[in-house]
Amino acid sequence: MLASPSFEPASQPLASAPGDAASLARTPDDKAMLRAAVELTRDLGEAKAAIFWPDMLASALIGYAALAGAILSANMxxxxxxxxxxxxxxxRALLxxxxxxxxxxxxxxxxRFVWNVLVGIPMLTPSFMYEGVHPLHHARTRYGTAEDPEYLPLALMKPWSLPVFLLTAILLPVALLVRSAVLTPLGVIIPPLRRLVWARASALAINPAFRRRPPEGDFARMVFWQELGASLWAWFLIGWSATHGWRPLLIGIGVIALGAVLNQARTLVAHLWENEGETMTVTGQYLDSVNVPPPGWLTVLWAPVGLRYHALHHLLPSVPYHALGEAHRRLTAELGTGSTYVKSSYAGLFPLLGRLVRSTMGQRSGV
Structure with a gap:
């Protein structure tokens, strides 16, 4: 596993092996890089409807058509x-x-409404599960700390933690079904359960210590309608399956589970996961994150919708996914191959997984 070659050719030399996590946390800001990131991308901040709509709609349409083929085909x-x-x-559609x-x-x-109707609610993952949560991951004083909902020091944990982390994604579709069909309705009549479900099971987070605050105002109203839609859909799925057969639902669960495992694998290589809870500089956060730039083509499958530029996204979180490639080209040309900027570029999925595994193997001694 450690020697598995990447399916993609290296676009940049691999960064050095895991080192002192504390030194990464205390990395001073590269002001030239931060200034260039802002100045060179001022014209790239617009989310273009002509790209968003066709991309999302085509992804959802292909997903449903292929799911129908999986359910209806008699050929294994x-x-x-x-x-x-x-x-x-x-x-891709879900991301x-x-x-x-x-x-x-x-x-x-x-x-947002159409995405929730076509993708979020049918997948029992409405947008409220990420909105209001993911921005905390980008907060300057929260990233990599115990208050970051999307961070665990995985590189500093035991080797067994990685397969456990990956394989728990298989259970996600069933957990979402139970949440929408059982826990959400029960929470209406049992307020303590409602508060527990909201705090512990209403966010796409990986930090088990994260507790979500109650929704307020317009966001609370949006949550109500999205949860109602997800619960109605979950009841429909169970009722239809109970009367017409469970095969379509089981195939659907398998399809979503496969996507969840792929996303979990992507999450494993989205960061280096080397911070032990210290507050980090922006440059430190950038270097703890990962870009997998072209020419590797398989990256568009396992890190779609701009997520191949995850480190760049941490520099420029407001730049939409379709503009990140151009932003990367501009910054690379401006800052050069010896700059701090290119130190977050890696060759592909398997070299990154290998790095992470090697780091956890170093944690075998001790409890």
Whole structure:
């Protein structure tokens, strides 16, 4: 596993092996890089409807068509191929939830509603599960600390933690179904349960210590309608399956589980996970994050919707996914191959996984 080659050619030399996590936390800010990141991308901040809408709609359409093929096909090979295609398409469509957590609420009129109707609610993952949560991951004083909902020092944990982290994603579709069909309705009549479910099971977070604050105002009203839609859909799925057969639902659960595992693998390499809770500089956060730039083409499958530029996204969280490639080209040309900027560029999924595994193997001694 440690020697597994990348499926993609290296676009930049690999960064050095895991080192002193504390030194990364205390990395001083590279002011030239931060200034260039702002100045060179001033014209790239607009979320373009002509890109967002066709991309999201096509991904959802392919996902549903391929899912129908997986359910209806009598040929096992064709059914499996359709299931994999459906998982990849739905995975891309679902990851627009990341963009929704960043774009201004007045941008792309109707996009949030349509995405929730076509993708978020059918996948039992409405946008409220990321909106209001993901921005905390970008907060200057929260990143990499105990208050970051999307951070764990995985590189400093035991080797067994990685397969456990990856395989728990298989349970996600069933957990979401139980949440929407059982826990949410019960929470209406049992307020303490409602508060518990909201605090502990209403966010796409990986930090088990994270507790979500109660929603307020317009956001609370949005949560109400999204949860109602998800609960009605969950009841429909169970009722239909109970009367017409469970095969379609089980295939759907398998498709979503495959996408969830792929996303969990992507999460494993989105950062270096080397911070032990210290507050980090912006440059330290950048160097603890990962870009996997071209020419590798498989990256668009496992890190779609701009997530191949995750480190750059931490520098410029307001730049939409479709502009990150251009931003990367400009910054690379301006700052050069010996700059701090290129130190967050890596060759592909497997070298990054290998680095993470090697780091956890160093944690074998001790309790």
């Amino acid at each position: 090979g064709i059914a499996i191929a359709c299931g994999v295609l459906s998982a990849l398409a739905f995975y 627009f939830i990341h963009e929704l957590s960043h774009i201004h609420r007045t941008a792309l009129p109707g996009f």
